[in-house]
Amino acid sequence: xxxxxxxxxxxxxxxxxxxxxxxxxxxxxxxxxxxxxxxxxxxxxxxxxxxxxxxxxxxxxxxxxxxxxxxxxxxxxxxxxxxxxxxxxxxxxxxxxxxxxxxxxxxxxxxxxxxxxxxxxxxxxxxxxxxxxxxxxxxxxxxxxxxxxxxxxxxxxxxxxxxxxxxxxxxxxxxxxxxxxxxxxxxxxxxxxxxxxxxxxxx
Amino acid sequence: xxxxxxxxxxxxxxxxxxxxxxxxxxxxxxxxxxxxxxxxxxxxxxxxxxxxxxxxxxxxxxxxxxxxxxxxxxxxxxxxxxxxxxxxxxxxxxxxxxxxxxxxxxxxxxxxxxxxxxxxxxxxxxxxxxxxxxxxxxxxxxxxxxxxxxxxxxxxxxxxxxxxxxxxxxxxxxxxxxxxxxxxxxxxxxxxxxxxxxxxxxxxxxxxxxxxxxxxxxxxxxxxxxxxxxxxxxxxxxxxxxxxxxxxxxxx
Numbered sequence: 516x517x518x519x520x521x522x523x524x525x526x527x528x529x530x531x532x533x534x535x536x537x538x539x540x541x542x543x544x545x546x547x548x549x550x551x552x553x554x555x556x557x558x559x560x561x562x563x564x565x566x567x568x569x570x571x572x573x574x575x576x577x578x579x580x581x582x583x584x585x586x587x588x589x590x591x592x593x594x595x596x597x598x599x600x601x602x603x604x605x606x607x608x609x610x611x612x613x614x615x616x617x618x619x620x621x622x623x624x625x626x627x628x629x630x631x632x633x634x635x636x637x638x639x640x641x642x643x644x645x646x647x648x649x650x651x652x653x654x655x656x657x658x659x660x661x662x663x664x665x666x667x668x669x670x671x672x673x674x675x676x677x678x679x680x681x682x683x684x685x686x687x688x689x690x691x692x693x694x695x696x697x698x699x700x701x702x703x704x705x706x707x708x709x710x711x712x713x714x715x716x717x718x
Numbered sequence: 719x720x721x722x723x724x725x726x727x728x729x730x731x732x733x734x735x736x737x738x739x740x741x742x743x744x745x746x747x748x749x750x751x752x753x754x755x756x757x758x759x760x761x762x763x764x765x766x767x768x769x770x771x772x773x774x775x776x777x778x779x780x781x782x783x784x785x786x787x788x789x790x791x792x793x794x795x796x797x798x799x800x801x802x803x804x805x806x807x808x809x810x811x812x813x814x815x816x817x818x819x820x821x822x823x824x825x826x827x828x829x830x831x832x833x834x835x836x837x838x839x840x841x842x843x844x845x846x847x848x849x850x851x852x853x854x855x856x857x858x859x860x861x862x863x864x865x866x867x868x869x870x871x872x873x874x875x876x877x878x879x880x881x882x883x884x885x886x887x888x889x890x891x892x893x894x895x896x897x898x899x900x901x902x903x904x905x906x907x908x909x910x911x912x913x914x915x916x917x918x919x920x921x922x923x924x925x926x927x928x929x930x931x932x933x934x935x936x937x938x939x940x941x942x943x944x945x946x947x948x949x950x951x952x953x954x955x956x957x958x959x960x961x962x963x964x965x966x967x968x969x970x
Contacts, residue, residue: 526811528814529792532814535789536792562839632937634840634884636841636884636885636915637720637915637939637940638723638763639719640721659969661794663841680719681719704792708792
C-alpha cells in the first residue's frame with residue numbers, strides 16, 4: 516500500500532488518481548500508524564516552504580516521515596515535498612527541512628539568466644547522469660515533464676538524479692537510495708510521469 | 719530548454735462539449751472525457767475547459783465531468799467560465815483543476831485575483847482578457863466580449879499580474895474567428911508589459927500561424943486554439959513536427 520501524506524497543503528485528487536491509474540493501492544492519510552504500515556510513502560506539497568514545514572510538524576508527521584525513511588522505506592517527495600527532503604530552504608527566511616538529503620533550497624533566480632520568467636512553468640527535458648537512479652530506469656534522456664516552481668535544490672550534487680535546463684542548470688530530481696524526490700509533477704507529466712510513478716510502486 | 723505549449727480549449731455546456739467537434743474515429747464527439755483523452759494522446763500540453771453553463775444544475779454537471787477528466791488525464795488542466803468567488807476556485811480545484819482562469823469575475827471584483835493568489839499561489843491564477851481595439855486603443859471587454867469595460871487593456875493586465883496572476887491568456891477579439899493569424903501587435907504589447915507566461919489566443923487558422931507567433935515573439939509561451947483543433951484542420955502531432963523542424967522547442 517502507498518500512503519500519500521495529507522498534512523493540509525494542496526489538493527491531492529490528481530496525485531491520488533495518478534497512482535490509481537497505474538494500478539496502485541493508494542490511500543491519502545494524516546494517520547501516523549497508516550504511514551508506518553504503508554510499503555511506500557509519498558510526500559506532496561505546494562505553496563511556501565516555511566508554511567508547509569510548519570504544517571508537517573503540526574500534524575505530528577514530520578518525525579514519522581524521517582523515521583520511516585531511515586528504516587529504508589521508499590519515500591517520494593513531489594515538488595515542495597521534494598524540497599522538504601533537503602536540509603533547509605531559504606524561501607522567505609531560513610527554514611529547516613527533513614534533512615534526509617544533503618543540500619539547500621534556493622531561488623532559481625540565483626542560478627538562471629535573469630531575463631527569463633519566474634516561476635519556471637511548463638514542459639522541460641530531463642537529463643540524467645551516466646548512472647541513473649532506478650526510479651528513472653524506464654524513462655529516457657530528454658523526456659519532457661511538467662514543472663511549476665520558483666526555488667530548487669542546490670549544494671545537492673551528490674544526490675542529484677536529474678537536471679533540467681532553463682537559462683542555467685536546475686535540479687529536477689534528487690535521490691539517495693530509498694529517498695527520492697521530483698521537483699516536477701509526475702502526476703501532470705503524461706505518460707512519462709505515470710511511468711515514473713509506476714516504477715516507484717515497484718521499487 | 720522549456721518548450722512552447724500547444725493548448726486546445728473546450729467549451730462545455732451542461733457537461734457536454736459544444737461548438738461542434740468533428741472528429742473521425744471518436745465514438746462520442748461531445749464527451750469532454752473522450753475528447754480530453756484524445757487530445758492528451760495527441761500530445762496537447764495542457765487543456766482548457768471553459769464552462770459556458772448558465773444554470774446551477776449545469777455547474778454541478780461540469781464539476782462531475784471535471785473530476786472524471788482529472789482522474790483519467792494526467793496533464794495540466796485549466797478551468798474557466800463562471801469564476802466569481804474564492805468558492806468557485808475551491809469548487810474546481812477540488813475536482814483536479816490545476817489552474818483557474820478569471821475574466822469577467824475579476825473585472826467585477828478585481829481583488830479576486832489577489833485573494834486567490836494568496837490562498838492558492840500565483841501559479842494557480844490565470845488572468846484571461848478579451849481585448850479589442852477601439853479607436854486605436856486596446857480595450858478590455860467583459861461578458862464574453864460583448865461589453866466594452868472602457869479599461870485600457872495593457873494597464874488592466876499589468877494590474878492583474880501585480881495582484882498575483884501567474885499567467886495571462888490574451889484573446890484578441892479582433893483576430894478571433896478570422897483565421898488569419900494571431901494578433902502579433904497586441905501580443906507584443908502585452909509581452910513587453912509583463913514578465914509572466916503569456917498564452918496567445920484568437921486567430922490561428924493553420925500551422926504557419928503558430929510558427930509565425932513563436933518566431934515573431936520568442937517570449938510567448940503558448941498558443942491556444944479551439945475550432946481548428948476540433949475540426950481537424952490542424953492536427954497537433956503535425957503542428958509539433960513542423961514547429962520542431964523550424965527550430966521551435968516543443969514536447970514530442
